[in-house]
Amino acid sequence: MNCRKVQSLISAFIDSELSGGEMLAIRSHFRDCPECRELLDSLTQVKKALGALRPKCPASDLPSRICRHLDEGMYAHTHAHSNLFFGLLGAFPVHTRWTAAGLAVLAILLILFAGHVSYKTQPDVIPATNFAFHKSFSPFTEIPSIRPLTITTLPEQFVWSPPRNTSSEAVLVLTSQ
Amino acid sequence: MEFSETALSVQQCEDRKAFDELVHRYHRHAYNVAYRMTGNHNDAEDLTQETFLKAYRFFDRYRRDMPFENWLYRIMSNTFLDWLRRRPKISVRSLDETIEHEDSESTLELPNSSEGPEALLIARELDDRLQRALTTLPHDFRITVILADIEGLSYEEISDTLGCSIGTVRSRLHRARKLLREKLKPYFESIKNCDSV
Numbered sequence: 001m002n003c004r005k006v007q008s009l010i011s012a013f014i015d016s017e018l019s020g021g022e023m024l025a026i027r028s029h030f031r032d033c034p035e036c037r038e039l040l041d042s043l044t045q046v047k048k049a050l051g052a053l054r055p056k057c058p059a060s061d062l063p064s065r066i067c068r069h070l071d072e073g074m075y076a077h078t079h080a081h082s083n084l085f086f087g088l089l090g091a092f093p094v095h096t097r098w099t100a101a102g103l104a105v106l107a108i109l110l111i112l113f114a115g116h117v118s119y120k121t122q123p124d125v126i127p128a129t130n131f132a133f134h135k136s137f138s139p140f141t142e143i144p145s146i147r148p149l150t151i152t153t154l155p156e157q158f159v160w161s162p163p164r165n166t167s168s169e170a171v172l173v174l175t176s177q
Numbered sequence: 178m179e180f181s182e183t184a185l186s187v188q189q190c191e192d193r194k195a196f197d198e199l200v201h202r203y204h205r206h207a208y209n210v211a212y213r214m215t216g217n218h219n220d221a222e223d224l225t226q227e228t229f230l231k232a233y234r235f236f237d238r239y240r241r242d243m244p245f246e247n248w249l250y251r252i253m254s255n256t257f258l259d260w261l262r263r264r265p266k267i268s269v270r271s272l273d274e275t276i277e278h279e280d281s282e283s284t285l286e287l288p289n290s291s292e293g294p295e296a297l298l299i300a301r302e303l304d305d306r307l308q309r310a311l312t313t314l315p316h317d318f319r320i321t322v323i324l325a326d327i328e329g330l331s332y333e334e335i336s337d338t339l340g341c342s343i344g345t346v347r348s349r350l351h352r353a354r355k356l357l358r359e360k361l362k363p364y365f366e367s368i369k370n371c372d373s374v
Binding site: 008010011012015017042043045046047049050051052053054055056057058059062063065066067069070 | 193196197200201204205208209212213218221222225226229230233300303304307322325326327329331332347350351354355357358361362365
């Protein structure tokens with residue numbers, strides 16, 4: 001084994017994570033190579049120093065604080081049958097979620113506005129009862145507008161009449177001359 | 178295994194008490210790894226909390242063939258990586274800072290009554306230098322060397338925990354140790370010179 005190969009395997013050698021044959025070959029190389037031996041010694045020193053580090057202690061109330069956060073329901077305990085919507089929602093970054101929410105609100109407002117405008121442009125539907133027509137009125141003429149009027153006394157020019165065109169559901173209007 | 182059976186109990190019976198037991202059982206190890214990752218007490222606490230909360234949230238995804246502790250380390254590693262992406266500068270504070278706890282604990286370390294004050298001072302200095310050197314490592318190298326040399330996991334365990342190949346573990350660990358060696362070389366040489374006097 002050459003130095004380059006040995007040096008790439010030194011950490012694994014230190015951790016005994018190589019095959020028996022590799023371990024023997026590297027050990028044999030060390031006998032004749034002070035440079036690789038020096039690297040072995042220094043990396044072993046680093047490993048020992050890390051292993052000798054004293055464990056850091058958390059605050060004594062850390063576990064109770066963690067459990068308290070769980071009690072406060074900061075995080076829902078999800079299961080296999082958990083809410084798919086919130087699961088998918090959580091996959092997106094926060095700014096994406098806010099953008100999507102804003103667009104959804106805008107879409108709802110637009111739909112409501114469009115519906116309101118459409119409603120206003122439709123003519124008032126007047127039940128086909130209590131209509132009166134001018135005597136000169138012809139059912140074949142185009143009705144220009146709708147102007148419902150409340151009449152208690154029918155002027156003599158007008159007559160009460162059912163819808164002339166009984167084959168359709170056309171809304172007839174009270175016209176006045 | 179006792180711990181896996183405890184984890185299984187949480188999954189099957191949705192028992193919050195059992196998960197609380199896991200928190201109490203593993204929080205020290207988790208905090209130690211978090212501290213070595215972040216280099217300071219406050220970030221270590223935040224990282225530990227967030228890791229456990231995520232573990233609780235996604236407990237239904239926990240594979241029973243992996244030790245709970247290792248699964249926790251994976252969550253911690255991914256969480257810390259997210260932190261680095263969002264806020265690249267994690268503050269590193271002096272390890273000599275005393276932290277006020279409710280029970281009047283005033284140090285971050287477990288005291289060793291068998292050591293004299295001089296040995297304690299040397300140990301703290303080495304700890305400080307090692308910690309500073311650790312925080313200069315890239316995230317992948319850092320978590321690998323922490324799991325291998327501080328937590329004592331095998332290459333196979335690290336590979337399973339981090340979801341990478343054993344060859345990748347070997348490479349990252351070797352490069353991490355070499356980087357630490359370069360950072361600590363002056364300190365080790367100064368100790369060597371003092372010993373030879």
